[in-house]
Amino acid sequence: MTNPRADRVRDVAKLATRAARNRRRQFLAEGPQAVREALRLDADRRAEGGAPIVVELYASESCLSRHPEIAHLAEATGRLRLADDDVLAAMADTVNPQGIVSVCTMLDVPLSAVLAEQPRLLAVMCRVQDPGNAGTILRAADSAGASAVVLTAGSVDIYNPKAVRSTAGSIFHVPVVIGVDPAAFAAEARGAGLKILAADGAGPLDLDGLQDASAARRAGGEGTAGDYRLEDPTAWLFGNEAQGLSQAEKDLADHRVAVPLYGRAESLNVGTAATVCLYASARSQRR
Amino acid sequence: MTNPRADRVRDVAKLATRAARNRRRQFLAEGPQAVREALRLDADRRAEGGAPIVVELYASESCLSRHPEIAHLAEATGRLRLADDDVLAAMADTVNPQGIVSVCTMLDVPLSAVLAEQPRLLAVMCRVQDPGNAGTILRAADSAGASAVVLTAGSVDIYNPKAVRSTAGSIFHVPVVIGVDPAAFAAEARGAGLKILAADGAGPLDLDGLQDASAARRAGGEGTAGDYRLEDPTAWLFGNEAQGLSQAEKDLADHRVAVPLYGRAESLNVGTAATVCLYASARSQRR
Numbered sequence: 126m127t128n129p130r131a132d133r134v135r136d137v138a139k140l141a142t143r144a145a146r147n148r149r150r151q152f153l154a155e156g157p158q159a160v161r162e163a164l165r166l167d168a169d170r171r172a173e174g175g176a177p178i179v180v181e182l183y184a185s186e187s188c189l190s191r192h193p194e195i196a197h198l199a200e201a202t203g204r205l206r207l208a209d210d211d212v213l214a215a216m217a218d219t220v221n222p223q224g225i226v227s228v229c230t231m232l233d234v235p236l237s238a239v240l241a242e243q244p245r246l247l248a249v250m251c252r253v254q255d256p257g258n259a260g261t262i263l264r265a266a267d268s269a270g271a272s273a274v275v276l277t278a279g280s281v282d283i284y285n286p287k288a289v290r291s292t293a294g295s296i297f298h299v300p301v302v303i304g305v306d307p308a309a310f311a312a313e314a315r316g317a318g319l320k321i322l323a324a325d326g327a328g329p330l331d332l333d334g335l336q337d338a339s340a341a342r343r344a345g346g347e348g349t350a351g352d353y354r355l356e357d358p359t360a361w362l363f364g365n366e367a368q369g370l371s372q373a374e375k376d377l378a379d380h381r382v383a384v385p386l387y388g389r390a391e392s393l394n395v396g397t398a399a400t401v402c403l404y405a406s407a408r409s410q411r412r
Numbered sequence: 413m414t415n416p417r418a419d420r421v422r423d424v425a426k427l428a429t430r431a432a433r434n435r436r437r438q439f440l441a442e443g444p445q446a447v448r449e450a451l452r453l454d455a456d457r458r459a460e461g462g463a464p465i466v467v468e469l470y471a472s473e474s475c476l477s478r479h480p481e482i483a484h485l486a487e488a489t490g491r492l493r494l495a496d497d498d499v500l501a502a503m504a505d506t507v508n509p510q511g512i513v514s515v516c517t518m519l520d521v522p523l524s525a526v527l528a529e530q531p532r533l534l535a536v537m538c539r540v541q542d543p544g545n546a547g548t549i550l551r552a553a554d555s556a557g558a559s560a561v562v563l564t565a566g567s568v569d570i571y572n573p574k575a576v577r578s579t580a581g582s583i584f585h586v587p588v589v590i591g592v593d594p595a596a597f598a599a600e601a602r603g604a605g606l607k608i609l610a611a612d613g614a615g616p617l618d619l620d621g622l623q624d625a626s627a628a629r630r631a632g633g634e635g636t637a638g639d640y641r642l643e644d645p646t647a648w649l650f651g652n653e654a655q656g657l658s659q660a661e662k663d664l665a666d667h668r669v670a671v672p673l674y675g676r677a678e679s680l681n682v683g684t685a686a687t688v689c690l691y692a693s694a695r696s697q698r699r
Contacts, residue, residue: 158678257544265684270674291681298676333695340627387557387694389585391445394578397552400687407674408620 126183126208129215137181137216137228143282150231151180152284154297155222157192160184162294163229164198178297181228183208183216188224195225218286231284232296233303236275236310240317244272246406247319247360251307251374252279253395254366259283260291261396262363267295269403270411275302275310275360307362311377314360320353321378323362323370324398328381332405335382339409353380355409363399413470413495416502424468424503424515430569437518438467439571441584442509444479447471449581450516451485465584468515470495470503475511482512505573518571519583520590523562523597527604531559533693534606534647538594538661539566540682541653546570547578548683549650554582556690557698562589562597562647594649598664601647607640608665610649610657611685615668619692622669626696640667642696650686 128134139145140153154163160182167178182204189196199205208216208226216226239247248266253259259281266274276283283289283303289296311321330353339355362378364370369392375381384393384401393401415421426432427440441450447469454465469491476483486492495503495513503513526534535553540546546568553561563570570576570590576583598608617640626642649665651657656679662668671680671688680688 261681261684264677264681267675267677268671268673268680268684293677293679293681295675295677333699336695337699340631344627344631384555385694386555387698388554388582390551390554390580390582392580393555394548394551394580396683397548397555397687400684401691404688407672408623411674412620412624 126206126212129211134212134215137183137226140228141218141286143285146231146282146284151228152231152289153218153286154227154229154289155217155219155225155286156290157188157195157223157225158294159289159292159297160225160227161192161195161198162297163227164195164202166297167202168198176230177202178229178232179204179227180230182206183213183226185210185213185224191224219290233301236302236305236313239273239275239300239302240313242272243317243358244319245358245410246271246403247273247275247314248399248403249275249277249310249360249362250280251277251362251370252365253363254281256281256285256288257291258366258396260288260296262399263292263299263301264295265396265400266403267299269407271299271403273300273302275305277307277310278304307374307377319358319360320380321360321362322402323375323378323381324364324384324402325370325375325381326383326386326392328383330380330382331385332382332402333385336405336409343412355406359406361399361402361406363395366395413493413499416498421499421502424470424513427515428505428573430572433518433569433571438515439518439576440505440573441514441516441576442504442506442512442573443577444475444482444510444512445581446576446579446584447512447514448479448482448485449584450514451482451489453584454489455485463517464489465516465519466491466514467517469493470500470513472497472500472511478511506577520588523589523592523600526560526562526587526589527600529559530604530645531606532645532697533558533690534560534562534601535686535690536562536564536597536647536649537567538564538649538657539652540650541568543568543572543575544578545653545683547575547583549686550579550586550588551582552683552687553690554579554586556694558586558690560587560589562592564594564597565591594661594664606645606647607667608647608649609640609689610662610665610668611651611671611689612657612662612668613670613673613679615670617667617669619669619671619689623692623696630699642693646693648686648689648693650682653682
């Protein structure tokens, strides 16, 4: 493909808007890392006889020669079309898509499907607004081995190109549930045996206390932090950047837990708080 | 002030550029949270007979009436000038400065001044490029109670308005050292009794192992992770977003330490890695 003004190029570029994404149930993955992870998931799905993930795929010859593993996966899809750099730039949301762009089918799954798998650790974003924060939290959840990521209604669109970029491929690793009502989530998650924790700087429980109790239990002691144990299957609620969790969201939790602030910062960035909470849970659940 | 095209307004707005900031040794703080922390530091410095931090201060009447504590601090400086919203918008880097903008003198200190205070925990950014990442890491370092934050030569300008915003006021809490040569830093820091750790996904030491050893020592055991103890005074090196730490930077460290990846993510965002490392150190040093 050589014409950056072709209809097909414009159709791909339109996926930068939420309206087009929702109408077509498709989104953009750009750059070698994201597209490679999309292609790996696509190969797994096709091996299981499932529907494809990568429905369109455009790359430059130079990108494919720099990334032979991607070239191999790309050819196996039968959907690869070679494209000039200016075509790729016209398709992509970034100035420099690094030679490869794919159109993917949306990946989100129903909450019931996640809960049926007896998840041990969920990250729930409650009205997180910044696409970079949402993508970073999804990536941190993947790093911490979370079972799934949930976004409540009113959160940023996780298929926003900036959010997808910030996941660095993790959107193709971790099941995602979107548009969830917080109260319905809490009821269903609790029914599936999960404890619900609100990350709340003003919370009466302290994450360090929970970690100490967990470490004491590992060392054969009793551990003394009430009825909740950090080893328990847990869903963490993380709030909006400006306002944190609303009172209604906090009221849904079994416990409100503060991440300790050792210095003079008044509060944590939501991505920082989520990272500390998810890693604390992962460590306790896995030691 | 009512004229958004006045020379003084233009002079403030020019601080969005690095050249103007470096020439005048000044930077912008925008919004109530950042300006309040600037004013608190300014009051502390003036009480000690030091030079002012807030050299110019512009706010709308409605902002001051919404934030009486800021109004009180602002009036005490003798530098407050009332300004219309369109004047404030023309001064600020953000579309919406929320009614208050200040011009501050640069805060960075020499490395020798930081090391003279016998620091226990330093965060060192090695060529971190994104202003949002740099600001977020500074804020996380403040949250974890780090003694100071160091940026090596070739890092993003921490006085970039987006970086300052991302610190959420923490730039006025934590001493910052900029433009440092990594080798000189390592030699001086080691001379001051600090161990130097490289956050490196391929590192032979594992942060969980260090934390287990630290917990075992607290419980009265030996702890078995070689000669390094997470309780020791420590400087963490964090690398560039795309390339991580260079070989030369890694070679400066006493140990290379990996943050565990429990899921399928290939690597951590630098802000996520820094958060996990700094909180692990803070927790071990303070329990």
